[in-house]
Amino acid sequence: MNRRTFLGTAGGGGLLLQTRRSAAQATAQAVHPGVWEFRLGTPEKITPVATRRYPPAEAGLAKMPVVASCPVSVSGSGSRRGYLVWIPLGANEIVYGLGLQLQSLIQRGLKKKLRVNADPKMDTGDSHAPTPFYVTTAGYGVLIDTARYATFYCGGKQRKGQAAAGAQASAAIGENALPAAYRRRRFGEASEVLVEIPEAEGVDLYVFGGPTMRDAVARYNLFSGGGALPPRWGLGVWYRMKGDFNQEATLALAAEFRARHMPCDVIGLEPGWQTHAYSCTYVWDKKFPDPAGMIRQLDSAGYHVNLWEHAFTNPASPIHEALIAHSGDYEVWGGLVPDFLDPEARKIFGGFHEKEHVALGVSGYKLDECDNSDFTGNWSWPEIARFPSGADGEQMHCLFGLRYQDALEAVFEGRKQRTYGLVRSSGALAAPYPYVLYSDLYDHREFVRGVVNMGFSGILWTPELRNAESTEDLLRRLQSVVLSPLAQIDAWYIKNPPWKQVERKANNADQLMPGWEEIEAKCRSVMELRMRLVPYLHAAFVRYHRSGVPPFRALVMDAPEDPATWAIDDQYMAGEALLVAPMFAGESGRAVYLPAGDWFDFWSGRRYGGRQRIEIQPPLEQIPIFVKSGTILPLAQPTPDTRDAGSFRLEVRVYGERPAAATLYEDDDSGAPSLAEVTLAWDPAAKTGTIRGAARYDAVAWTPIA
Ligand code: GAL
Numbered sequence: 001m002n003r004r005t006f007l008g009t010a011g012g013g014g015l016l017l018q019t020r021r022s023a024a025q026a027t028a029q030a031v032h033p034g035v036w037e038f039r040l041g042t043p044e045k046i047t048p049v050a051t052r053r054y055p056p057a058e059a060g061l062a063k064m065p066v067v068a069s070c071p072v073s074v075s076g077s078g079s080r081r082g083y084l085v086w087i088p089l090g091a092n093e094i095v096y097g098l099g100l101q102l103q104s105l106i107q108r109g110l111k112k113k114l115r116v117n118a119d120p121k122m123d124t125g126d127s128h129a130p131t132p133f134y135v136t137t138a139g140y141g142v143l144i145d146t147a148r149y150a151t152f153y154c155g156g157k158q159r160k161g162q163a164a165a166g167a168q169a170s171a172a173i174g175e176n177a178l179p180a181a182y183r184r185r186r187f188g189e190a191s192e193v194l195v196e197i198p199e200a201e202g203v204d205l206y207v208f209g210g211p212t213m214r215d216a217v218a219r220y221n222l223f224s225g226g227g228a229l230p231p232r233w234g235l236g237v238w239y240r241m242k243g244d245f246n247q248e249a250t251l252a253l254a255a256e257f258r259a260r261h262m263p264c265d266v267i268g269l270e271p272g273w274q275t276h277a278y279s280c281t282y283v284w285d286k287k288f289p290d291p292a293g294m295i296r297q298l299d300s301a302g303y304h305v306n307l308w309e310h311a312f313t314n315p316a317s318p319i320h321e322a323l324i325a326h327s328g329d330y331e332v333w334g335g336l337v338p339d340f341l342d343p344e345a346r347k348i349f350g351g352f353h354e355k356e357h358v359a360l361g362v363s364g365y366k367l368d369e370c371d372n373s374d375f376t377g378n379w380s381w382p383e384i385a386r387f388p389s390g391a392d393g394e395q396m397h398c399l400f401g402l403r404y405q406d407a408l409e410a411v412f413e414g415r416k417q418r419t420y421g422l423v424r425s426s427g428a429l430a431a432p433y434p435y436v437l438y439s440d441l442y443d444h445r446e447f448v449r450g451v452v453n454m455g456f457s458g459i460l461w462t463p464e465l466r467n468a469e470s471t472e473d474l475l476r477r478l479q480s481v482v483l484s485p486l487a488q489i490d491a492w493y494i495k496n497p498p499w500k501q502v503e504r505k506a507n508n509a510d511q512l513m514p515g516w517e518e519i520e521a522k523c524r525s526v527m528e529l530r531m532r533l534v535p536y537l538h539a540a541f542v543r544y545h546r547s548g549v550p551p552f553r554a555l556v557m558d559a560p561e562d563p564a565t566w567a568i569d570d571q572y573m574a575g576e577a578l579l580v581a582p583m584f585a586g587e588s589g590r591a592v593y594l595p596a597g598d599w600f601d602f603w604s605g606r607r608y609g610g611r612q613r614i615e616i617q618p619p620l621e622q623i624p625i626f627v628k629s630g631t632i633l634p635l636a637q638p639t640p641d642t643r644d645a646g647s648f649r650l651e652v653r654v655y656g657e658r659p660a661a662a663t664l665y666e667d668d669d670s671g672a673p674s675l676a677e678v679t680l681a682w683d684p685a686a687k688t689g690t691i692r693g694a695a696r697y698d699a700v701a702w703t704p705i706a
Contacts, residue, residue, distance in 0.1 A: 028074075032056055034067040034209035034219055040076035041083055041202020046395050047145045048132075048428035049204065051341055053406045054225025060547055061222045067209030071140040074205055082198040085144065085205060089191045093138045094566050095154045096213075096554070097456040099131030099427065100437055102446040105453060105554065105569035106178075107134060109185025113151045116397040116425055118373040118380075119441065125152070128371050128437050129401070129426040131457040133220060134193070137560040139210030141220050143428060146197050147391075147398035155191035178567040199394075214557045218548030221458045225432035227544025227551075228460065230485075231669040233304050233363075234420025234434070235534045235541075236265025236642045237527050238488040240308075240366075242495050243270040246287035247294050253497075258301055258640060260520065262497070263527045265641045266420075267298055268306040268366060270492040279312040279335025282319070282352060295361035302641035305362050306421060308492075310369035311338055311349070311404050319352045326388060328396065330381040332369075337381050340403035341389035341396070346410060354411045364421035365408055367435065370401045371425035401425030405433050416671030422462070422486065431458035431548070436486040438464050444477055445570065448582050451484050452572045455550030455557060462486040467494055468502040471519050472620060473585035478523055479623035480582040482530035483574050485552060499523040522621055528638030529623075533574075534647060535634050535664050535697070540575035542665045542675060551575060559595040562611070568593055577631035577655075578602070581616075581624040589617040590624070598629035600655050605705045629656030632680050632689075634664060634699070648696045652689055654682045654704040666695050 031037045035056075076085045089095070095108040103123035104110060112125030120126040132150050135141040144150055182188065197203055208219040221227050239257070241250050250267065257264045271277035275285045284291045295305050312335030313320050313327070320336060326345035327336040338345040353365075372380045385393035401423055412419040423435040437450075437459060447463030454461040465481045465488070468474035481487050491498065494507045499520040501507035513519065540551035550557075553573045555565040571581040571592060579599065581592040597610045602625035608614060618624050627633055633653045637646030661681040667673040678694045682702070689702035 028070055031206075032058070032061045032223060034064055035061070035223055036070040036207045038074050038205045038207070039202070040074070040085065040205060041078055041200075043145070043202045043204045044147070044200050046341065046389070046391050046399070047147050047204070048399065048402070049145045051399060051403065052225075052429050053409065054429070054432045056224070057222040057226035057548070060226055061219065063547070064219055064222070065211060065215060067211065070207050071138065071209055072142070072207055074207070076203070076205075078201055081196060082148070083200040083203050085195040085197070085203065087142055087193045087195075089136070089155045089193055090138055091188050091190050093136045094187065094556075095134050095136050095193065096453075096556070097131065097134035097141070098125065098152060099133075099457045100127045100129040100450055100459055100461060101125075101453055102127070102439070102441065102450050105449060106181070106567060107152070107154045108187055109154060109156045109181070111151065111153050113149055115149045115375065116372045117375050118369070118371040118424065119376040121376070121441065126375065128424055128439055129430065129457070129459050130398075131428050131430070131459065133428060133457055135213050135216050135220075135456055137213055137556070137566070139212050139216055139560070141208035141216040142193070143206040143208070143220065144195055144197065145204040145206065145428070146200060147395040148198050148200060149394060149398070150198070151196040153194040155193060156186055157191070157194060178563075181567065213560045214549065214553070217456060217458075217550060217557065221431040221544070221548035221550070224429040224458050226546065227431045227458075227541065227548055228434040229418070229541050229545040230420040230434050231418040232534060232538055232642045232647070232667055233265045233669060234486070235537050236487070237263045237482075237530055238266040238268060238306070238486060239264050239497075240268035240270055240488065240490045240492050243272040243492050245269075245272070247289060247291075251294060251297060254298055254301060254303055261640065262520070262524055263531050263638065263640050264303065266304045266306050266363070268308065268488075268490075270308045273307060274309070276314045276316055278310075279314040279333040280309050281314045281317040282309060282356060283317065284356070292360045299361060302643050304364070306364045306366060307357060307362055308366045308368055310367065311340070311400075312336065312369070313338060319348050322348045328381055328385045328387045328393070330385045330393070332379055332381060337385070337396075338407075339387040339389050339391070340400060340407055341387065341391055346403070346407035350407045350411045353408060354415070358411055358415065358417075364412075364419035366422040367401070367404055367408070368424055370404050370423065372397045398427055402427055402430065402433070405435050409433070413671070418669060418671055420486070422488070426459055429458070431544075436460040436462050438462050438488070438490070442466065444473070444480065444584055448480055449569045451480070451552050452554045452569050454485075455553035455572075458550075460485040462488050464488040464490045465498065466490050466492075467498055467504045467507065470585060471502055471513070474498055474502050474519070475522055475526065475620055476583050476585050478526045482526055482533075483580045483582070483623065483625075487527070487530045525621065531638045531642070531647065532635040534642055535636050535650065536575055536578075538667065539662075539664050555579070555593070555595060562595055564593055564611070565595055577628040577633065579626040579628070581626070583618060583623060589615060591615055592624060592626070594626060598656060599626040600629065600705055602627055607706075627653075627655050630659050631655045632659045632662035632682055634662060634680060648698060650691075650697060650699045651701045651703070652680055652699050654689065654702060655706075657684060657706060664697055666697070
């Protein structure tokens with residue numbers, strides 16, 4: 001048993017390693033600008049870093065602010081329970097991250113066991129995308145490079161005899177939004193993060209310097225390979241057809257969207273398009289007699305096609321036999337579990353997808369069921385499963401979503417084509433993947449918290465819309481959806497679009513709501529808002545891609561010095577300049593916190609001072625959005641799809657007296673877009689705007705709002 005204790009103090013990049021019996025010196029390696037690696041004990045061979053597809057984005061990392069020395073010290077020890085790591089936490093240092101945590105924003109004071117779980121209903125760490133990475137308001141991040149269900153105690157544990165002397169709630173907090181939680185969880189005391197990693201005899205730990213929390217997150221995302229850049233079409237509206245639709249029904253509804261001017265860029269097919277779905281054959285069923293023809297027809301109407309599937313390979317699949325030697329020793333739903341850590345498995349799997357779907361024009365996938373449902377349902381492989389690559393079931397659960405994405409990334413990258421898709425499991429180093437998480441849990445508040453939280457951990461998330469409790473619920477959910485990374489309506493179990501009937505049973509019985517056209521019109525204008533924002537959101541993703549700054553972020557990431565932002569889990573930033581405060585059904589108004597600076601109501605143009613909480617009563621048609629003063633906000637024409645020329649014709653709003661120039665990027669959706677910069681600038685004296693560098697973009701109107 002390994003009982004050594006490593007104590008690292010990381011001043012000046014050096015790490016002092018000591019054992020209980022003998023002291024030894026080692027060095028914390030500065031592996032990239034502002035990134036330090038600590039090797040503690042003997043790490044496992046199968047980890048997120050060891051199995052990564054994308055190398056760190058060196059160019060982006062080189063442009064980050066200089067951090068002279070590692071901001072935290074680290075100590076570790078072997079244990080019969082696995083490997084233990086301690087990282088100190090200061091008084092009032094708030095912890096965020098750990099992946100897609102739908103039930104909580106602040107992680108400080110909580111114990112989280114990072115298990116992959118398809119139904120993460122409790123706030124215990126279970127997640128579709130548990131990520132062993134956290135950041136703090138002190139402006140650094142920590143990645144524990146493990147593919148185990150690690151447990152994080154994020155402060156609040158006291159060792160015997162060390163009851164924090166002089167530890168008391170700092171007055172620095174003053175009037176803030178979380179006095180109760182603040183006292184209960186003892187944020188004001190110095191403490192530590194304790195991480196327990198089962199099975200392991202050591203671990204590599206990475207520290208990401210800031211100086212700000214936002215910089216630390218950006219550095220982590222760049223270390224991961226840089227943020228994903230979806231094609232523009234991926235930023236349009238998505239609609240998933242009911243599972244039992246055939247080719248004709250699919251084409252008919254797609255035609256109806258165009259006829260009724262409901263914007264849509266991507267049509268998703270749900271289980272039912274293949275001869276066998278659970279487990280999967282990946283072979284088109286006769287319900288789709290001419291998939292290539294259907295895709296061509298949809299393409300000519302401006303649509304892309306996305307296919308639902310999961311990885312468990314049915315015996316009737318043509319790749320089943322080839323995968324036998326490259327799969328685990330347990331099956332799921334009678335299908336093989338491909339060993340996606342094995343390049344050969346990825347090749348067999350990806351190769352078939354390329355030939356049978358992508359070559360026909362399929363633009364991407366929804367990779368379902370790649371999380372683990374044994375905690376709540378009863379499927380998936382056990383933790384004791386073995387895979388030819390050497391991984392056990394637990395490690396495979398931690399890496400499966402990512403390596404599954406690798407199998408398909410290889411296909412699109414090989415064709416020099418970009419994709420955008422969905423995935424139900426992800427984890428460490430996910431930033432470069434153009435895949436968005438989703439869930440069967442359907443709580444609107446939790447779904448919004450997902451948008452707030454995703455930005456801490458290099459993941460993307462959609463609070464998708466299905467059916468609704470009421471038309472109010474429908475509109476409020478749709479509004480959150482269009483202000484998220486992927487604007488998806490997932491009608492996989494409803495026959496008619498939800499704006500015709502929100503109630504599932506009645507919908508499937510074709511009993512439409514009286515006056516549904518009015519609801520449809522309201523939904524149309526919400527979807528049009530998305531279409532108008534495509535250039536702005538696209539630019540936010542280019543920044544994610546190049547500089548690692550998440551396109552959707554918690555308020556605290558931009559204003560960590562303002563304690564009033566620390567606990568806000570129902571407002572978020574979309575891009576640099578938009579503050580979004582979604583409404584929930586049943587509420588006629590809400591409080592909105594505006595951080596420092598002046599803000600403008602997107603709808604009315606009314607100006608508000610910052611560092612204040614305001615009460616608003618927005619009408620049902622409007623999701624509260626506030627624009628930061630000093631912003632040039634380009635809005636496209638509301639087009640049916642992103643290919644329409646109107647998607648490049650901009651009405652430019654100019655907020656405040658001295659707006660900074662705004663940058664958009666030319667993108668032809670190809671595998672190697674130019675991303676040439678288009679600059680929008682405003683001359684306050686002359687009251688005129690200019691657009692420079694544009695090939696496709698054009699500014700057709702400028703409106704100053706002050
Ligand atoms: C679920 C998935 C849903 C839908 C459904 C179809 O696992 O989360 O979005 O695709 O499968 O069976």
